[in-house]
Amino acid sequence: MKTNRVGRPTHCRSIQDMPRITCFKPEGVPPEELQSIVLTLDELEAIRLADKEGLYQADAAIRMQVSRPTFGRILEAAHKKVAEAIVDGKKLCIQGGTFRSLCDSTLTDRPNICECPECGLKLPHQKGEPCRETVCPHCQAPLKRMGGCLPEFLPQV
Template sequence: MPRPRCLRRVHRLPGAVYFKPRGIPLVDLEEVGLALDEFEAIRLADLQGLYQDQAAEQMGISRPTFGRIIEAARRKVADALYHGKALRIEGGEIIMASKRMFRCSDCQHAWEVPFGTGRPAACPQCQSKNLHRAEEERGQARSSGAGCGRRLRRGKKE
């Protein structure tokens, strides 16, 4: 029986999705496919320099799973660079991390904060510390924050 797979949380999509060696026609190139969760793993581990357990938490997956993803990702990038292959970034079992919305109780200014950056210290408009999470975002955060474990347990009951 195939094991149900967890969706990996991804915080931003790549700006460019295709890289190729200059001067070689596409038809002559081999292509390496880098999934979006692998791309995100490289961003978290290699660009932001997070420890694997922190990076795993950001993506909503276990540390061993993160370890497998980052290993595969690095091998693909190395393969593309070393062998002069084209690199296509797409696909993967992902969900986009929701942004959290905060509202200032004093001036009613509302703004979005990316997931994982912590609670803002003060309102960017009036510097008030009287902030709260905006209601409409809580529902979203809950649905996309549904952990893998919960999904797995639900799967077993059915």
């Protein structure tokens, strides 16, 4: 797993949905001269929550299931990348990062089962309903989706 800091693995960040458009190119730049910048899916989600939805960083951090300082670092990195792409006329591609999709809009190899981490009870996953919002009928613990995190790693550009 790629780490941003020595000794600290990057934890999954929750994103609402996968983007429909994944690449933006400036007009008038010959393809052989075009340089690329990669914006990760968690960075795009930070921009969506803070800039498009207008959420405060603390509220957006809760939605992404990261700390407020971590959200601020993700957002700052995203703003720098978008600014560089616009100002310097570079192609901006959206891919990679370490994330989990909340709405399960993409096909995955994860089983469609929610599991209780306390007693091990397994229930069918309801599409569109995050498992963690359902409690175990036996021990009242929040359920978890079997298969855990959907890691995608930042490609080298």
